[in-house]
Amino acid sequence: MNSVKISIKFVFSLLGIIAVSGFPVLISGLVKGEVRFLEYIQSIRDALASLWPIQELSVENYRIGREVPVFPQIFxxxxxxxxxxxxALTSAILLAVILTILTMLLPEPIRERIKMSLYFLESLPDLLVIMLVQFAVIAFFQKSGILISKIAVVNGERIYWLPVICLLILPMIQLYRLCMLTFQEEERQMYVELAKSLGFSKVYILLVHMFRNAIISVFFQSKKTMWFMLSNLFVLELMFNLPGIMLFLRDNLSPTIFLLTVLSFFFPMFLLYSFGEWLFLRHFRGKEVV
Incomplete structure (x- = not known):
């Protein structure tokens, strides 16, 4: 039954992505007071038709003013x-869970103060966070003469840890707060009171019983976090001049490239969360998934 739901979800998601790829035509028409439905359908058909043969696909690069081949560079x-x-996502989840476990061992008043501070930190703009991290690297370099990381990429170089840190900070704060709410909800369940009455320690109850149930909610909450990170990825690539797919999409904007870009994120994410859903439902809750 679960496999049928996943298949239906996959088909509708794929159809939605294909439908969205033609939105620029609709939007440009609405701006001029026109409903270009036929042109919208035609743009979708052209985008799908241009994908084959995919190895010969080329696009007009507006920055350099000429056509460039898409493959294999797009990979x-x-x-x-x-x-x-x-x-960034993996690090954000791990840090959020670890910090939540440590926080749950603290007294209730301290936990509430931490939660209030997380509400404030979660509201910080992503652009501000990136700029603060970059300024911190520059200030450290000026004081010590040590460049711990480049703050911008030139000539197609690749940097990892600083962009990852910038991308994970706000999602980690968001997941941290959501994890605390989830663990506190589990703490009020009857099985926790029963475990306490049987003499189990707070650490044992937290790591064995509460963690088993709460981690499922954390996993599904991370879906929203993933979409939040995707929205920040373009800003990150722009600020660091990263040779990523978002900047490639900006320089080669077309329905075909938009479709390829969205699908390149959709397939790995869909496989990851479909497998995770199957794993958690089967092994953590003990349900047989067909």
């Missing part, structure tokens, strides 16, 4: 962006 842009994205 380098896609792989670099996905590496940054998944490194």
């Amino acid at each position: 380098e842009y896609i792989s670099y962006s996905l590496q940054i994205l998944f490194l």
Whole structure:
């Protein structure tokens, strides 16, 4: 049954991505007071038709003013962006869970103060966070003479840890707050009171019983976090001049490239969360998934 739901979700998501690829035609028509539905349908058909033969696909690069081949260069842009994205997501989840576990061992008043501070930090703009990190690197270099990381990429170089840190900060804060809410909800459940009455320690109850149930909610909450990180990825690539797929899309904007870009993120994410959903439902909740 679960596999049928996943298949239906995949088909509708794919159809939605294809439909969105033609939106620029609709929007440009609405700006002029026109409904260009036929042109919209035609743009989708052209985008799908241009994908074959895919190895011969080329696009007009507006920055350099000439056509450039899409393959195999686009794989380098896609792989670099996905590496940054998944490194940041994994780090954000791990840090959020670890900090939540440590926080849950603290007294209740301290926990509430931490939660209030997270609400404030979560509202910080992503652009401000990136700029503060870059300024911190520059200030450290001026004081010590040590450049711990480049703050911008030139000649197609690749940097990892500083962009990853910039991308994970706000999602980690968001997940940290959501994790605390989830763990506190689990703390009020009857099985926790029963475990306490049986003499189990707070650490044991937290790591064995509460963690088992709360981590499922954390996993599904990370879906929203992933989309939030995707929205920040363009700003990150722009600020660091990263040779990623978002900047490639900006320089080669067309329905075909938009479709390729979205699909390059959709397939890995769909596979990751479909596998995770199957794993958690089967092994953590003990349900047999067909």
